[in-house]
Amino acid sequence: MEYFLQQLINGVTLGAIYGLIAIGYTMVYGIIGMINFAHGEIYMIGAFIAVICFALLGMLGITWIPLVLIIVLLVSMCLTALYGWTVERIAYRPLRGSFRLAPLISAAQGAKIKPLQPMVRGGFEVMRGETFTVNASYLQVIIVLMTVALMAGFTWLIAATPLGRAQRACEQDRVMASLLGVHTDRTISLTFVLGAILAAVAGVMVTLYYGVVDFYIGFLAGLKAFTAAVLGGIGSLPGAMLGGLLIGLIEAFWSAYFSIEYKDVAVFAILVIVLIFRPTGLLGSPDVEKV
Amino acid sequence: MLVIEGVQTFYGAVHALKGVDLKVGTGEIVALIGANGAGKSTLLMTICGNPKPRYGRILFDGDDIVGIPTHLLVRRGLAHAPEGRRIFPRMSVVENLRLGAVAADPAHFSSDLERVFGLFPRLKERRDQRGGTLSGGEQQMLAIARALMSRPRVLLLDEPSLGLAPLVVKQIFAIIEEINKRDGVTVLLVEQNAFHALRLAHRGYVLVNGQIAMTGTGQDLLANEQIRSAYLEGGHGR
Ligand SMILES: Nc1ncnc2c1ncn2[C@@H]1O[C@H](COP(=O)(O)OP(=O)(O)OP(=O)(O)O)[C@@H](O)[C@H]1O
Ligand SMILES: [Mg+2]
Numbered sequence: 001m002e003y004f005l006q007q008l009i010n011g012v013t014l015g016a017i018y019g020l021i022a023i024g025y026t027m028v029y030g031i032i033g034m035i036n037f038a039h040g041e042i043y044m045i046g047a048f049i050a051v052i053c054f055a056l057l058g059m060l061g062i063t064w065i066p067l068v069l070i071i072v073l074l075v076s077m078c079l080t081a082l083y084g085w086t087v088e089r090i091a092y093r094p095l096r097g098s099f100r101l102a103p104l105i106s107a108a109q110g111a112k113i114k115p116l117q118p119m120v121r122g123g124f125e126v127m128r129g130e131t132f133t134v135n136a137s138y139l140q141v142i143i144v145l146m147t148v149a150l151m152a153g154f155t156w157l158i159a160a161t162p163l164g165r166a167q168r169a170c171e172q173d174r175v176m177a178s179l180l181g182v183h184t185d186r187t188i189s190l191t192f193v194l195g196a197i198l199a200a201v202a203g204v205m206v207t208l209y210y211g212v213v214d215f216y217i218g219f220l221a222g223l224k225a226f227t228a229a230v231l232g233g234i235g236s237l238p239g240a241m242l243g244g245l246l247i248g249l250i251e252a253f254w255s256a257y258f259s260i261e262y263k264d265v266a267v268f269a270i271l272v273i274v275l276i277f278r279p280t281g282l283l284g285s286p287d288v289e290k291v
Numbered sequence: 292m293l294v295i296e297g298v299q300t301f302y303g304a305v306h307a308l309k310g311v312d313l314k315v316g317t318g319e320i321v322a323l324i325g326a327n328g329a330g331k332s333t334l335l336m337t338i339c340g341n342p343k344p345r346y347g348r349i350l351f352d353g354d355d356i357v358g359i360p361t362h363l364l365v366r367r368g369l370a371h372a373p374e375g376r377r378i379f380p381r382m383s384v385v386e387n388l389r390l391g392a393v394a395a396d397p398a399h400f401s402s403d404l405e406r407v408f409g410l411f412p413r414l415k416e417r418r419d420q421r422g423g424t425l426s427g428g429e430q431q432m433l434a435i436a437r438a439l440m441s442r443p444r445v446l447l448l449d450e451p452s453l454g455l456a457p458l459v460v461k462q463i464f465a466i467i468e469e470i471n472k473r474d475g476v477t478v479l480l481v482e483q484n485a486f487h488a489l490r491l492a493h494r495g496y497v498l499v500n501g502q503i504a505m506t507g508t509g510q511d512l513l514a515n516e517q518i519r520s521a522y523l524e525g526g527h528g529r
Contacts, residue, residue, distance in 0.1 A: 162393070169379055169390050176377040179339055181365040181394030181441065 002132040007256045008249070013140040015248025016147035017209065020202035021225030022232070022240035023154060024195035030235035031171045031191050038087045040222025042080050042196045046203025047218055049076040054207070069204075076200040084196025088189050143205050150198065151241055157194075158237065167191055220264065224251075227271050233284015242282060246270075292317040292477055293338070293369075293445055298347035300330075300337045307333040308344070309501040315445065320471050320478040322488040322509065324522055325498035331481040332374045334498070335447045339364055339371050351445070365394040370443035374450055374481075376434040380423030384414055387422050387433055391440030399442070407436040410466055428459040435463070439470065445477045446470070452484045460484065464491055485522040489513045497522075 021043050028036040053072040062068055128134075158164035166187045169177035178184045206221055228247045232239025247267050254266045274282065293315040300308040307330045315321045325331050337344050340361045348355050351369060379387050388407065392400050408415040411432040417425060425433060431451055438446055448467065452460040464487055470476045482488035489495050489509040497505040497518065505512065512518050 162389075165382075165386060165389060166393070168382065172379045172381060173377050175341060176373065176379070177390070178341070178361040179365070179371050179373060180390050180437070181362050182390070183362050 002128075002134050003256070005134045006132070007252045009134070009136050009140060011249035011252030012245065013143050013209070013248070014251055015245035016144045017202055017205050017221065017244070018225045018228045018247050019241045019244025020147050020150065020198055020205065021222060022229040022244045023151070023237060024198045024202075025226055025229040026232070026234055026237060026240040027154070027158075027198075028191055028195050029229070030237075031167050032188055033171075035226075035234075036087075036192065036195065038084075039195060039199055040219065040226065042084055042087070043199035043203045043206075043222055043225075044215070044218040045083055046076045046080045046196075046200030047207045048203075049079050049200070050204040050207040073201060073204055076204055077197045080196040080200040080203070081193045084192040084199075085189055087196075088192035139208055143209065146201065146205065147241075150201065151237075154194075154198075155237060163187070163190065224264075224267060227267060231271050231274055231281055233281030236281070236283045239281055239283035246282075292319075292352065293479065294348075294350040295334070295338070296348045296350070298334070298337060298344045298349060300333055300342055300344045302333075302342065307501055308337065310347070311498070311501070311503055313496055313503060315477055315479050317477055318471070318475055319494060320467070320480060320492045322485075322492035322495040323479065323481045323498060324483070324485040324488060324495060324512075326521075327483075329498040330501040331498055332449055333501075335371060335373065335449050335479070335481060338447060339369070362394075365441050365443070368442075368444035369447070370438040370441050370445070371447040372434040372438040372449065372451065373447075374453075376430045378422035378425065378430045378433055378437075380421065382422055384418045384420055384422065384425070384433060387437050388414075388440050391437035394441050400440075403440055403442065407439055410439075410469070411436050428455050428463075431455060431459075431463060435466070439476075443476060445479065447479050447481075449481045450483055451480070452482065452487065460487065467491065485518070486513070 021039070024039050024043070025036065028034070028039070050072050053075050054068070057063075057068050057071060062071070156164075158167060166177065166182045166184075167190075169180070169182055170184050170187050174184050177187075202221075202225075203218075206218065224247055225244065228243035229240050230243070231246060232241070232243030247270075250267055250270055251263050254263045258266075278284075295311055295313040298308055298311045299306070311330075311334055313321075313323070313334075323331055323334065333342075336342065338349055338356075340356070340359060344357060347357070349357050351364075351367060356364060356367070356369075379390065382390070385404075388404060389400070392403065395403065408418075413429055414432055414436055417429060422430065422433065435446075435448070435451065438448075451463050451467070455463065467478060467480065468491055471478050480488055480492060489512050492509040495507065495509050495512045496503050497512070505515070505518070507515070513523075
């Protein structure tokens with residue numbers, strides 16, 4: 001029971017990270033109907049920027065954790081936002097096709113960065129059993145809270161703000177949106193930028209959570225987030241969260257009860273099974289509002 | 292107010308407009324009639340910059356607007372309720388109207404909303420219903436209302452009567468007349484329903500195969516034998 005609860009906590013944390021990345025995939029897809037294949041790389045860039053920032057701040061002697069976290073988040077968000085904007089500008093707008101930056105990033109994979117000192121230490125006991133104590137670290141709590149807050153924020157942004165309305169208008173009828181005065185190119189750019197910002201947050205969180213970032217971890221997490229977006233129904237925001245959560249949980253429980261080697265195989269197998277029975281993903285029926 | 296000179300538009304190799312000249316004066320209702328495929332919708336879309344004309348000039352308030360991005364034209368006072376209504380299907384009536392007001396001063400929104408609800412009380416009853424679930428007539432009302440939310444000086448209307456019951460057609464035409472008379476909105480009206488359109492319009496143009504074949508006052512065109520046989524008695528087209 002305690003062991004189960006511990007896996008639940010770990011799974012939810014992982015799921016939150018996947019969900020964060022997945023929202024970026026799903027939002028861009030929902031609005032322009034194209035998979036942003038650069039998203040996985042954008043998130044990796046967020047993670048690398050985070051590592052560099054942590055190191056720089058450490059050298060500068062800034063050690064107050066909340067301040068460090070905020071600075072790192074802001075810097076990664078700004079830089080990846082710029083990068084996301086550039087990708088849309090130079091790759092998507094003229095080509096309107098998929099574009100991969102993986103080769104560029106894989107060139108950087110030699111740059112495996114050495115483990116960071118754990119930044120956010122400590123945690124608390126959730127439950128003490130006879131043989132096993134269930135712990136949740138503060139970091140896990142931060143990750144989950146952050147994801148929930150961003151999820152709520154983005155849901156609100158898309159449902160109730162002028163930008164969100166313009167985004168949905170672009171998704172439903174781009175020509176009509178422009179006839180009404182929506183600057184559709186800018187709306188699409190902003191969608192990429194928002195996706196990149198989410199990816200940056202996820203990148204920072206992964207860096208903190210694993211304490212190390214290399215190409216393999218990042219690539220795999222990006223791939224799983226993409227899986228999560230498809231599993232939940234690409235184009236659906238709640239679907240991305242649900243997909244992320246499911247994949248996080250499957251991974252945690254599979255590693256705990258079966259074999260850690262095959263956890264990734266399990267994740268992708270579930271995707272295949274779901275898509276056989278529900279080709280549009282769990283929440284992605286044509287009736288469900290995209291984005 | 293709106294002057295079109297020698298406009299030619301192509302879709303790839305298709306030569307859709309072959310040199311169109313047309314004028315709409317301030318406060319006028321001008322009808323544009325023509326058979327299917329004559330290029331009526333193409334002309335309205337060309338005015339809005341999508342597609343762009345290959346040759347010719349389009350003057351709005353004396354400025355050549357060719358090349359100005361579509362989304363900026365509505366800020367100059369040009370609104371378009373295009374062919375097929377193009378209601379955002381997964382948004383409520385009010386959200387559709389909010390999008391109509393994207394280019395307008397937000398301070399006007401609630402008074403403008405009341406104004407279009409006054410014109411179309413049906414829309415007020417359905418304010419939270421999704422656009423995609425409205426009836427055809429309601430969608431047409433919404434398309435016009437949405438265009439009015441930008442407070443246009445010139446309104447382009449593409450076949451507002453298409454597929455509607457005679458009673459609804461009458462209502463729609465009455466409202467077009469009202470916004471023209473009461474609010475002074477200039478209207479360029481594309482119609483298959485030539486009889487109604489020419490009766491309502493001050494002037495009319497007949498477009499045949501991407502070229503203006505005839506022009507005159509609404510009365511003259513209604514009385515013209517050729518027009519009667521081509522567009523009125525036989526119903527639509529030729
Ligand atoms: N997107 C497009 N691509 C290629 N050809 C097009 C396109 N849109 C219109 N056309 C062609 O241009 C010509 C004019 O079409 P348009 O839609 O302007 O006619 P219309 O007068 O509005 O007809 P209708 O009364 O049927 O609406 C037609 O021959 C049509 O096939
Ligand atoms: Mg047409």
